[in-house]
Amino acid sequence: xxxxxxxxxxxxxxxxxxxxxxxxxxxxxxxxxxxxxxxxxxxxxxxxxxxxxxxxxxxxxxxxxxxxxxxxxxxxxxxxxxxxxxxxxxxxxxxxxxxxxxxxxxxxxxxxxxxxxxxxxxxxxxxxxxxxxxxxxxxxxxxxxxxxxxxxxxxxxxxxxxxxxxxxxxxxxxxxxxxxxxxxxxxxxxxxxxxxxxxxxxxxxxxxxxxxxxxxxxxxxxxxxxxxxxxxxxxxxxxxxxxxxxxxxxxxxxxxxxxxxxxxxxxxxxxxxxxxxxxxxxxxxxxxxxxxxxxxxxxxxxxxxxx
Amino acid sequence: xxxxxxxxxxxxxxxxxxxxxxxxxxxxxxxxxxxxxxxxxxxxxxxxxxxxxxxxxxxxxxxxxxxxxxxxxxxxxxxxxxxxxxxxxxxxxxxxxxxxxxxxxxxxxxxxxxxxxxxxxxxxxxxxxxxxxxxxxxxxxxxxxxxxxxxxxxxxxxxxxxxxxxxxxxxxxxxxxxxxxxxxxxxxxxxxxxxxxxxxxxxxxxxxxxxxxxxxxxxxxxxxxxxxxxxxxxxxxxxxxxxxxxxxxxxxxxxxxxxxxxxxxxxxxxxxxxxxxxxxxxxxxxxx
Numbered sequence: 001x002x003x004x005x006x007x008x009x010x011x012x013x014x015x016x017x018x019x020x021x022x023x024x025x026x027x028x029x030x031x032x033x034x035x036x037x038x039x040x041x042x043x044x045x046x047x048x049x050x051x052x053x054x055x056x057x058x059x060x061x062x063x064x065x066x067x068x069x070x071x072x073x074x075x076x077x078x079x080x081x082x083x084x085x086x087x088x089x090x091x092x093x094x095x096x097x098x099x100x101x102x103x104x105x106x107x108x109x110x111x112x113x114x115x116x117x118x119x120x121x122x123x124x125x126x127x128x129x130x131x132x133x134x135x136x137x138x139x140x141x142x143x144x145x146x147x148x149x150x151x152x153x154x155x156x157x158x159x160x161x162x163x164x165x166x167x168x169x170x171x172x173x174x175x176x177x178x179x180x181x182x183x184x185x186x187x188x189x190x191x192x193x194x195x196x197x198x199x200x201x202x203x204x205x206x207x208x209x210x211x212x213x214x215x216x217x218x219x220x221x222x223x224x225x226x227x228x229x230x231x232x233x234x235x236x237x238x239x240x241x242x243x244x245x246x247x248x249x250x251x252x253x254x255x256x257x258x259x260x261x262x263x264x265x266x267x268x269x270x271x272x273x274x275x276x277x278x279x280x281x282x283x284x285x286x287x288x289x290x291x292x293x294x295x296x297x298x299x300x301x302x303x304x305x306x307x
Numbered sequence: 308x309x310x311x312x313x314x315x316x317x318x319x320x321x322x323x324x325x326x327x328x329x330x331x332x333x334x335x336x337x338x339x340x341x342x343x344x345x346x347x348x349x350x351x352x353x354x355x356x357x358x359x360x361x362x363x364x365x366x367x368x369x370x371x372x373x374x375x376x377x378x379x380x381x382x383x384x385x386x387x388x389x390x391x392x393x394x395x396x397x398x399x400x401x402x403x404x405x406x407x408x409x410x411x412x413x414x415x416x417x418x419x420x421x422x423x424x425x426x427x428x429x430x431x432x433x434x435x436x437x438x439x440x441x442x443x444x445x446x447x448x449x450x451x452x453x454x455x456x457x458x459x460x461x462x463x464x465x466x467x468x469x470x471x472x473x474x475x476x477x478x479x480x481x482x483x484x485x486x487x488x489x490x491x492x493x494x495x496x497x498x499x500x501x502x503x504x505x506x507x508x509x510x511x512x513x514x515x516x517x518x519x520x521x522x523x524x525x526x527x528x529x530x531x532x533x534x535x536x537x538x539x540x541x542x543x544x545x546x547x548x549x550x551x552x553x554x555x556x557x558x559x560x561x562x563x564x565x566x567x568x569x570x571x572x573x574x575x576x577x578x579x580x581x582x583x584x585x586x587x588x589x590x591x592x593x594x595x
Contacts, residue, residue, distance in 0.1 A: 018436050023448060030451045140576040142528055144535050145569040148555040152562060240441070247443060251536060252555070263536055266447050274448070281441040 005290065012286035019282045020275065024066060027271045028059050066275070075279075076272035080265060086276035089261055094280070096166060097250070097257035101243040103177040108184035108242075109235065113228075115185065116192025123197070131189050138186025147179045147252040164254035176253045180246060184238055191231050199227040225299055232299065236292025240285040322513070325589040332585025335578035342575055346394035353388050358543050380553070380564060390568045393545035397572070400461055401527035408465045408526070409519045412472030417507045419473070420480025421489075422499065431477065434470055442467055446529060450538055460539045464529045472518055479511045513590045520583040524576050531572060547572045 055062070069076055075086035115134065118127035154175060155163040161175055162168045199205065200223055208222045209215075247259035254260075258277050265273035327333060350356065379385055419430040446463045453459030483489060484507070492502050527547075533539030534548025542549060547568045554565030 015436050015440075019440055022440075023444075026448045026452045030448075030454070136577070136580070140524075140580050141573045142531065142576070144532065144551060144555075145565075145573060148551075148558050148565055149569075152558050152565075156558070247536070248532065262444070263447070263538070266451055267537065278441070278444050278448075281444055285441055 005294070008290045008293070012290065015286060016279065016282050020067075020070070020279060021063070023275055023278045024063055024271075025059075027269070027274055028062075030269070066272075070279075075276040078265075078270055078273045080268045080270040080273065086272045089273060090258055090276055090280060093256060093258035093261050096255055097243055097246050097259060100173065100176050100180060100246055100249065100255070100257065101239070103173060104180040104184070104242050105235070105239050107177060108181040108188055108238075111181070112185045112188025113192050113231065115189035116196060116231075119189065119193040120196035120200075128193075131193070134182075135186040135190045138182045138184075139190075143179050143183060144248050144252060146182060147175075147249065150175055150179060151252070164252075166255050172253075172255075176246075176249050176255060179252075180242060180249050184242065187234060187238075188231060191234055192227065195230045196223065196227040199223050202226060229296060229299060232292060232295050236288045236295075237285070240281070240288040243281065243284055322589045326585050329585040329588060331581050335581040335585070339575065339578040339582070342394070342571065342578075343398060346391045346398060349391045350388050353385065355385060356388065356392070358384065386564065386567060389545045390547075390550060390571060393547050393550050393568060394571060396457065396540060396544070396546040397527055397530055397548070398575070400457070400464070400530045401523050404461055404464050404468070404526035404530075405519055405522035407461075408469040408522060409472050409515060411465070412469040413476050413508060413511065413515055414503075415469070416473035416476030417480045417503050417511065420477040421484045421503050421507050423481070423484065427477075431474075434473055437467075437470055443532075446533060447536075447538055450533060457540055457544075460530060460533060463533075464526055468522060468525060468529075472515060472522070475514060475518055476511050479514055480507050483507050483510050517583070517587050517590050520579070520586045524579040524583070527572070527575065527579070 057065070066076065073087075075090070078084050078086050078089055081089060115127075115131040118125075119131040122128060151163050154161050162172050164172075166172050205218060205222050205226075208218050213222075246255075246257055247262060249255070250257040250259040251263060258280065261273060262277045264270075265277065380389070415430065419427045445467050449463035449466055450459045453462055480503075489502060489506055492506055497505070530539060530546065531548030531551065534541075534546045535552045537549075537552070539548055540546040542553075550568035551565060551572070554562075554568060558565050
């Protein structure tokens with residue numbers, strides 16, 4: 001268990017290093033620089049600004065400087081939001097993104113599994129059809145269409161909830177969380193339904209039933225443990241993707257999270273901010289993948305032997 | 308009438324029959340073909356293009372019997388023609404992107420699985436590292452690297468989406484590489500590359516069709532997602548993504564600008580998902 005985690009963490013660190021280098025050089029190679037879009041300024045001022053951010057140095061030198069800062073936990077200064085360090089910006093945006101991501105994954109997991117259960121236990125009943133319809137809608141209609149439509153109906157037409165922003169407490173959470181959760185509700189309910197149906201036919205379930213164990217205990221103790229495996233395999237990367245996926249949500253609902261900082265930074269060539277947020281996302285992805293494997297091994301002894 | 312027992316049915320015709328039996332998938336194929344035809348032929352029915360401004364009819368409302376059936380936007384450009392032209396871009400990127408990503412992935416995976424050994428572990432290690440990257444971030448960075456615009460978008464999307472077909476094909480190629488007919492081909496003097504192209508790749512076709520059909524909606528979604536964020540295809544060129552984006556900006560006054568491109572995009576995605584489901588059921592009935 002511990003060597004396994006150590007090995008995965010080491011691999012994750014390598015991936016993160018590759019990601020950092022790739023991002024660094026992609027950003028430097030991309031046309032345009034952080035200060036090339038400003039209004040006309042004299043060459044001396046331009047040179048001074050670039051020197052202040054060490055942009056006049058050779059790229060390899062800049063890279064070394066960046067890695068050195070990274071090892072001390074310093075992500076550098078932002079070139080777009082002057083006077084702020086990337087650490088500050090991430091610290092201010094991350095809680096927003098995490099709050100939305102957390103509630104969305106909670107809603108998606110609970111509602112998705114409940115819908116899948118309803119569909120699998122009463123196949124071809126009305127709950128099954130309702131779950132199927134939600135599934136198809138959630139998978140096929142992208143969130144940047146559903147989001148604006150919900151804003152138009154619930155905020156502009158009915159006036160129940162704010163159109164966007166982050167100042168109205170739980171009321172500003174409802175729409176973003178709902179829209180972010182919807183595609184995942186769709187996937188999770190489909191996955192739960194099909195794996196539950198499969199799991200009900202397995203030998204150990206038949207044995208449990210033959211021994212005379214009640215239907216409720218068979219369902220929760222024998223069917224569900226097997227059926228939830230693919231759902232958990234999906235949930236891990238989905239958690240990371242939800243935090244990344246909030247890029248769109250944060251743009252649609254004008255929320256001050258790191259996803260919006262990222263788009264802004266990428267368009268304005270704010271090298272350090274892009275790097276910082278990329279590394280945060282990469283780190284989340286790696287950690288959630290490792291957690292997923294651990295939970296799967298705990299639920300299913302067969303997986304444990306494989307690793 | 309005795310059933311025709313003499314002619315055994317080929318696997319392909321069985322699969323075609325199974326697909327034809329899925330009514331939802333068949334209807335989706337027709338709807339999709341109709342939308343494609345409409346997007347590529349429809350604009351010719353109008354005397355103006357999507358970039359011509361009609362200054363007498365700025366923000367004209369919907370009126371099916373006027374010169375602008377779905378009205379115009381705030382520059383006086385015809386909405387329907389713009390949506391159809393945007394559809395050309397989105398659909399072309401979707402199908403070409405899925406095709407390119409598929410071909411790269413299949414060749415890479417087939418080679419990796421067939422050659423095996425150290426090459427295989429090196430190639431698959433690369434894929435694993437790329438898988439560890441956050442997908443959205445990578446697409447955004449790559450399209451910046453290539454300077455924005457249609458080609459950059461295309462390259463960025465293909466670069467991030469060839470991984471899944473590569474992994475799937477590799478697993479298949481690995482088991483195929485041990486089979487007798489590959490041994491026979493090698494004994495007959497074929498080179499490794501010939502075997503990959505003539506024996507390994509054709510045997511992974513059904514797998515590739517199933518997963519390839521899922522790639523198309525994914526590519527279309529990526530395109531519109533990036534254009535929506537302002538990183539992909541930019542004005543004045545239309546694409547569904549940037550049309551939806553400008554539609555959201557004005558949705559409190561005029562929902563029509565959002566609903567037409569959004570509805571068409573959603574319809575295409577519905578069809579593609581149903582077709583992919585149908586293909587999966589037809590090609591591997593066990594995978595349900």
